[in-house]
Amino acid sequence: MNLFEAAPAFSEIGAGIGCGPNAISVLKKLGILEHLMKLIDPSELRDRGFRFYDGFSESVEPILAYPTVPEEKDQGLALHSRLPRRIIGALDASSAHFNKRATAVTESPTNPKRLVIHFQDGTTHEADVVLGADGIKSTVRPYVLGHKDDRVKFANTKLKAAGFKYDISEYPASVSGNSKHFILFAIKNASIINVVAFDARYDIEIGDQSLPEGAPWVESVTKNEMKAAYKGMNSSIMALLECMPETPSKWSVHVLAPPLESYAKGRVALLGDAAHAMLPHWGAGAGQGLEDAYLLVRLLSDPETDVDNVEEVLQEYSRIRQPRAQMVWEGSRRSGRIYDLSHPDGNTYDDVRNNLKDMYAPVWYHNMDDDVDEVVNELRKKGVFKAMTS
Numbered sequence: 001m002n003l004f005e006a007a008p009a010f011s012e013i014g015a016g017i018g019c020g021p022n023a024i025s026v027l028k029k030l031g032i033l034e035h036l037m038k039l040i041d042p043s044e045l046r047d048r049g050f051r052f053y054d055g056f057s058e059s060v061e062p063i064l065a066y067p068t069v070p071e072e073k074d075q076g077l078a079l080h081s082r083l084p085r086r087i088i089g090a091l092d093a094s095s096a097h098f099n100k101r102a103t104a105v106t107e108s109p110t111n112p113k114r115l116v117i118h119f120q121d122g123t124t125h126e127a128d129v130v131l132g133a134d135g136i137k138s139t140v141r142p143y144v145l146g147h148k149d150d151r152v153k154f155a156n157t158k159l160k161a162a163g164f165k166y167d168i169s170e171y172p173a174s175v176s177g178n179s180k181h182f183i184l185f186a187i188k189n190a191s192i193i194n195v196v197a198f199d200a201r202y203d204i205e206i207g208d209q210s211l212p213e214g215a216p217w218v219e220s221v222t223k224n225e226m227k228a229a230y231k232g233m234n235s236s237i238m239a240l241l242e243c244m245p246e247t248p249s250k251w252s253v254h255v256l257a258p259p260l261e262s263y264a265k266g267r268v269a270l271l272g273d274a275a276h277a278m279l280p281h282w283g284a285g286a287g288q289g290l291e292d293a294y295l296l297v298r299l300l301s302d303p304e305t306d307v308d309n310v311e312e313v314l315q316e317y318s319r320i321r322q323p324r325a326q327m328v329w330e331g332s333r334r335s336g337r338i339y340d341l342s343h344p345d346g347n348t349y350d351d352v353r354n355n356l357k358d359m360y361a362p363v364w365y366h367n368m369d370d371d372v373d374e375v376v377n378e379l380r381k382k383g384v385f386k387a388m389t390s
């Protein structure tokens, strides 16, 4: 196996990332959690409950605690962006090749069962199977789509982010405004607080408006611009904005829409944002990528998978993963509208409480091994894998 990465090295992007119980479960099964736990304070693995606050009221009482009674199965982690690099450092990276930006995938001119990856530096690499984990601007996706890619859409959501000190050590918080909300969570035992401020336009449908051609997705804004955007919210939020660095960065959030019908074509499959880039409101995009990776690892390492049946195996991967990741895509969009007090079902805090109830359950409590069993059984039924003998 070879891994080709466009960047010169594994590096950090953004501030922090939340891993829900489903993502933790996959990290555990892949043996990565073990490495991770050596790098962090073990108490950081704790229930991923959220506290939701009214951003217009001065009250510091949450309007909702989720889950109400946390259990061990609710455990998650807030990861500092430097950690993934350190985890990778602890793994065998001998098959990773850097400064290798793929530009296209084509079929081999000499062997119809082989693929050729073309790189920007003019080199190529032949492979039996190509897995595209190259993010929302994926170069592998046009191969799977079978045509030019036009699915990256501006989500009409701007996001302002910065890290600074603030005491929310116990639980992450979501503070609601009008078409706006803040997500605040502590990283590294509250020595760093990750602040994400959303500002959405719900009068424009996703895909109806694009950024001007070539406009950057990430740019600097002034602190005053931020304060103007969140004017009218409570004094805690205003104090928070005052603590921001002078030029926080503003991201124009993009998603993949409409959904891909399939994550695989022939011997090529997509995973992660390349397959299902979504709004970040469930903090679940990376977790969905991990679930994709886990199913692929289990299927491609199955002793019954070989170069002759791998296309059917990848079709089964897509059949199971596409509806689940799309459910999370839809839920992420819906929850953003709830946090932003912009949901069509009503926006009183009673509505918010009702809409948020049990919201995370379908994402968090999912058994990936059931999916593996389902795929293997289906492949047996189809005669791709040998039937079980008792």
Ligand SMILES: Cc1cc2nc3c(=O)[nH]c(=O)nc-3n(C[C@H](O)[C@H](O)[C@H](O)COP(=O)(O)OP(=O)(O)OC[C@H]3O[C@@H](n4cnc5c(N)ncnc54)[C@H](O)[C@@H]3O)c2cc1C
Residues within 6 Å of the ligand: 004, 005, 006, 007, 016, 017, 018, 019, 100, 101, 102, 103, 133, 134, 135, 136, 137, 138, 139, 159, 196, 253, 271, 272, 273, 274, 280, 282, 283, 284, 285, 286, 287, 288, 289
């Ligand atoms: C504000 C925000 C907050 C978020 N919070 C969370 C959260 O709390 N929890 C969560 O689970 N998710 C969260 N997400 C989503 C999460 O960040 C993404 O789902 C995740 O990073 C996707 O990982 P990926 O590996 O698929 O893609 P990427 O992270 O985009 O990685 C793609 C990789 O491929 C490389 N690459 C790209 N093109 C090429 C090419 N042509 N050739 C070779 N290499 C290439 C890139 O250099 C990069 O290393 C958030 C997203 C945003 C925007």
